[in-house]
Amino acid sequence: MISFQTNPAAYQHWQLAFEGPVARLRMNVKEDGGLMPGYELKLNSYDLGVDIELYDAVQRLRFEHPEVKSVILESAKERVFCAGANIRMLGGSTHVHKVNFCKFTNETRNSIEDASEFSGQRYLCAITGTAAGGGYELALAADHIMLVDDGNASVSLPEVPLLAVLPGTGGLTRLVDKRKMRRDLADVFCSIEEGVKGQRAVDWRLVDEVVVSSKFQEAVDERAQAIAGGSDRPDNESGIELEPLEIGGDETHLHYPHLDLSVDRATRVATLILKGPTASVPDDLAAAKVQGCHFWPLALIRELDSALLHLRTNEPETGTLIFKTQGDAEQVAAYERFLLQHRDDWFIREILLYLKRTLKRIDYTSRSTFAFVEPGSCFSGFLADILFAVDRSYMLEGQFEGDDRPAPTIRLSELNFGPLPMGNGLTRLETRFLGEPDTLEKARSLIGESLSAEAAADAGLVTFALDDIDWEDDIRFLLEERASYSPDALTGMEANLRFAGPETMETKIFGRLSAWQNWIFQRPNAVGEQGALKCFGTGERPHYDQKRV
């Protein structure tokens, strides 16, 4: 079982150092520290284990270090920045592992960009050696890229010529979409194995500046200070420590304080029950900060994030995820008002941004996702957004026989109308009602109201409202039918239906680039016995099937 829990004291591959408003995140990958046996992580190449630590570091920089306003991403190794994903690891991995690995690295790169864009914590990448493949893709996630001009340091995306795969962790997309490099030059760049260095790297928009060795560190420090100057993060506040999550139970029944996850491996269905707050809203911001990582919204998001990653990585055959909630909707609404009231505070802002990223993990999950709205649930505000993230939602109309809890309701809040956009830049409701602006407006008018199943179905906010006569059978049909379909076809269908509306860099990365990469990952030219990934490092040349498809 792969665990995503770690902390700086346990890092094998990264070093964090702090100098006032500037943090240094230094990559120093331990060669024999691979997550699995069979490969050595040479030249700062990485596997999922390296990225798990990077993700943890990015999260902690945001929450635990409010004083940090710029982060220098650099290598602790001489003459090499990062050689990208470890090729022997890729060559030896299952398709599932490769895809999940790439997805997580993509999400982590995105979380770096999210910090630069929204958290006032901007990333500066200082490249003092070769940044190849995923190494340059990592650099591309930074806001500002500096390259030492020493005749050696270079950036490259050699995947196509060397490995017969793509720079698939956002590389191709970020060249032309983020850095707005000319596509013909990008084509040239992607076929130069040894990459580009010096002034040409600036001319081609691959990096923002080049500086000679003798002045490089000074220039980086100055740039980091300058970047830090534009931040609105506080100077003297204490951070919020992200304590280890309390996880009980076993592999198929994980119990967190605010979330229960149970996996039925026979039916391949997992149920996640998200629990509302047990304590009332803190009196003020200071009190919320004292609660720190136990402050209910943050605690719940961390647990949801953890559960989703666990399901993705450790339960690959669990094809259907059911989301339920349990708790007092009034309390949830009160917390939401608190979040909205203090949204300009750095801590609350971080919580909302983290919530946004975690809801995106649901959007991007390669499983069928359903939400069931039952008595005792609390689908209010941001929890209601889960109803719009999943593939279908089912709401009980009335009560269950023999259960005297009242009929369930749902409730919208301002959080459903802006702060939590999907990867396509729209809210889930905007995406849902892409062809029905009036319905969207009507939904907005319902903010704060407790909506019964009938009202919710009427407003288009749930897929089906069922009474207790139909509930049990319909749900059983749904799950059995879903379980009988091809997992591949379902993943493809769902991923294509979820992201209506405009393309963004993010949707291109997760849709177009990842889809192509995942196709190439299945093809013999990459992974066959004579494919490039298998041949890499043996000195043998790959043998390609020359048909263009």
Add this chain to the structure above:
Amino acid sequence: MSEQTTEMTPTIEVNYADKIPNNVNLSEDRRLQRAMEKWQPEFIDWWKSMGPDGFQDAEVYLRTAVGADPKGWAVFDYVKMPEYRWGILLAAKEEGRVIPFGKHKGEPAWQEVPGEYRSMLKRLIVIQGDTEPASVEQQRYLGKTCPSLYDLRNLFQVNVEEGRHLWAMAYLLQKYFGKDGREEAEALLDRRSGDEDKPRILGAFNEKTPDWLSFFMFTFFTDRDGKMQLESLAQSGFDPLARTCRFMLTEEAHHMFVGESGVSRVIRKTLERMQEAGITDPNEVDAVRALGVVDLPTLQRKVNFHFSVTLDLFGAEVSTNAANAFNAGIKGRFREDRIEDDHQLLNDTYPVLRHVDGELKVVEETALNAINARLLDDYITDATAGVKRWNKLFEGSGVDFEISVPHKAFNRRVGEFADLHVDPEGNLLSAEAWQEKSAQWLPSQADEDYLLSLMKPVTEKGKYADWIAPPKVGIDKKPGDFEYVALT
């Protein structure tokens, strides 16, 4: 080892009427001619600014290559170095040559660069090419402290020939690699040895060569790496590279001769003085230094340093790049043509010393991935043979001493042993133990200062500095008091 000299009147097969001497029909390749004629003045500028300092107007008795036949390929005459006829010379083309190893073994050798190996070839040529001007830069101030005109001339011979080797690589880049190649050829003139901002590519070529013992050690140990690399590239399936390197090897032999004979002469002088003074214990360093010669323990430390730094030039012992280059038919093994195996190595293994579970152990690696390890072993054998010849000088001298090369894991910065601390015998040490003892094994600042104190120029015909014996025979069979360099 004896120097290659002209045994007969050479047949001139190089067209010296051309602006650029060559045996590649340059006048018929207008595009290349234009490119090389543009590069030539840039090269001369580089030579004037980075070549031997203070001797650009001296008349130097140099050999100039005039043909590619190893029996008579050069003529000797006085020449001012900036007017040296650098040119393009390839060994004769072998009709019907086939690729001798790797995946394409048996196919006709390539006369053009195969597209799929373009990057790999270019990288190898750039790295090889970068070392040539680097050593000229490293040695540019040595002339000022020359121990004799004979040595001064040898230094300059080495320098101009390194310059010609740069020409050889620049020719390949310009002729076969298009626009990229031209840019790389220019970049070879832009980098500077030891410059923090634009260093030469390989570490050893950014080290200083402050004194003549360092120069001799460099030409003995580090130029020998050049020999191994050239021998491997001389096997290349890319025929122009193979022919270029074969001819470069003819010249390279002199460089190692300068190193080997130079160190021999230092030892001879030291032994001579020790015998005169009745000193038999080589460890009486102060007494030996009082005689104004190089003490033997310091010599050993210089050997340790130059040997270990040179080993780093071979790259990682277990290397994917080397495997790719071999399988592609681009870079072979040392004297591939004399090795008896299938020359493809798909199912072979090679024993490689590795660091496993806290100890140094021999591990069988796939032979393809162990190409560098094998070349390193071949190098060590070759260098050790030369050291043995030095050791013969001690026989019957009354001084009980033997020079040895350190263990291959000693003092390494690149490859398998980069992060380890290993003594010259091959024992693993803690970082603390290394700190404590490394001064015994590597030259100290005091050693370097002492060597520098010996470096007083001697430029009188037939005279030699007190720390070095005269050569047994002169260059081009000239007598010892021949005016090898006419200073102005």
